[in-house]
Amino acid sequence: MTLPQEIIRRKRDGAALSSDEIADVVDGLTTGAMTEGQIAAFAMAVFLNGMTRDEAVALTLAMRDSGTVLDWSDLPGPVTDKHSTGGVGDNVSLMLAPIVAACGAFVPMISGRGLGHTGGTLDKMDSIPGYTSQPDTALFRRTVREAGCAIIGQTADLAPADKRFYAIRDITGTVESIPLITASILSKKLAAGLGSLVLDVKAGNGAFMARKRDARKLATSLVAVAEGAGLSTTALVTGMNQPLAPAAGNALEVAVAADFLTGRARPRRLTDVTVALASEMLYASGVAGNTREATERALDALETGRAAEVFERMVHALGGPADFLAGHADHLPKARATLAVTAEAEGYVQAIETRRIGIAVVELGGGRRRPEDTIDHAVGLAELAPLGTKVARGDPLAIVHAQTPAAAEAAAATVRAAYTLGEARPKPDKAVIRRVTADG
Known part of the structure; x- marks a missing residue:
């Protein structure tokens, strides 16, 4: 095993690391052999000098393999997911997962907590009383099978190296590194055992990538590294020059999602992004033969109330109120x-x-x-x-x-x-x- 300080020095000086050196870093992250200071120094070296595609693929796969990799081959349908790079008022996942599940795909959505100024899907779900956002694997699998989707957080055995790395990046000014964002996102998604993935890469003054060209660069990196790691992936670059939902804050965004699913209020911009991502997921997973059919199916799942039913089943299966959508105003803090x-x-x-x-x-x-x-x-x-x-x-x-x-x-x-x-x-x-x- 190469000494951590030697790996940090090589990356500091602009060298391309070998897959073995990257594996050593990930091992140090997982076992605690690397100190918080060493991890922060490595993150800053990558932030300043970047990574090649091969390095990013190696980092992604090593972080995926730092824990359990799920297998969904027993499910009677395709397994797909979406990930957003983070924005303000971005509660899309709460509507998207049940929409796609209502159309016949399975969505095991492993989400993160808030990072910097952006909200986290997991923090939103924690607003729901009784909801188990970090269930054991058995409950996670049962919920996905029975409800069609489950929105949860990283469990201790899914990409544990990323969990530690993520927390340190948040407080050391290294969040915006494209290869680190890429590896963080994809290691979790690969560990989730997906058949396809759709990415929502935000661009604008509320995103980590303020400029459209930087967001496109990140989207291109994510797609290239995912494909290099064997995961079929597409991305949409979406605007973040204003909050996506008409609310920002955990319980308030959950309330917006409840109103969206039940048809009480569907803001146009939020609808456009949600349906576009649903269409991509349904097409990528093979549920729909083209994007036009996929869009029609997504809208039908909303209008008929099937998506709302899926959301309610998921919430109840994970410990939340059975009547959450009807009584969310009483249930939310x-x-x-x-x-x-x-x-x-x-x-x-x-x-x-x-x-x-x-x-x-x-x-x-x-x-x-x-x-x-x-x-x-x-x-x-x-x-x-x-x-x-x-x-x-x-x-x-x-x-x-x-x-x-x-x-x-x-x-x-x-x-x-x-x-x-x-x-x-x-x-x-x-x-x-x-x-x-x-x-x-």
Whole structure:
């Protein structure tokens, strides 16, 4: 085994690491043989010098093999999943998994917690009382078989090397490294035993990749490395210059998902991204013969209520209330204080500094400053005005949900500063920007 400091030095100096050296790093991550300082130094060396495709494939496979790799060959249908690189108000997974499952595929969705200013799907699911977000393998498998999908977190035996690496990257300024993001995402998905994968790569001021060209570069890396590791993968680059859902914060986003699935409210932008990803998953998994048929099937699953039924079965199977969708307002936690963020002038919403919206949620307690921080699932922002909204002076731009009036005031100031109003209506902000495949 090569000394960790020698591997760090080689990567610091721009060398391409061998698969054996990368395996040594992953072994050190898994066993604890590498210190937190050494892992942080390795992450920074990769952040600054990058990795070749072969290095990224080797890192991905080594992290996959650091734990159990699931086998779903006993299921009577294709196994597929989606992963988002993270955004603000991105609650798509909560609707997407049941939509796809209602169409005949199986979706074992292993999700992450919040990272930086972006929310995590797992934190959203933890808002649901009784929901077991980290079940044992037997319960996970049973839920996928019986409900068609299960949204859970990494268990201790699935890609354990990534779990430690993920937490350290979050606090060392190395989140945005393309090869590290690639290996982190794909190691978990490969460990989940998927037959196909669709990626949602965010681009915009609320994403880790603010520029479209950087998001496309990440999407291309993800698809290339996934294909190199033997997993059929496509990606959509989607816009994140504004929150995707009209809410940011865990329980508030779950409420939006409940209203979406039951048909009470389906915001257009959120619908566009959700249905586009569902179409990709149904086509990639072979459930639909083309994307047009896939889109029709996804919409039918929503309109007939079958997707809502799947979501309810999943929630109940994992310990949540059997009547969650009908009674979500009673089941979800509520903050003690609410405050409207009002417009200080008349005009159109011309721009939103979406990262500030995410930071406001973190400052309220809805995200983490440190890996060990406890999440307050009740706090966040609701009724966020989207780009292009016309407002009069005093109209609400958002509603803050906080635990104290002082926290609400502080968040309101952050949100107000994130909004730019002007006289002209801005051009529509495209929800789905580009499709990326292995062919380019």
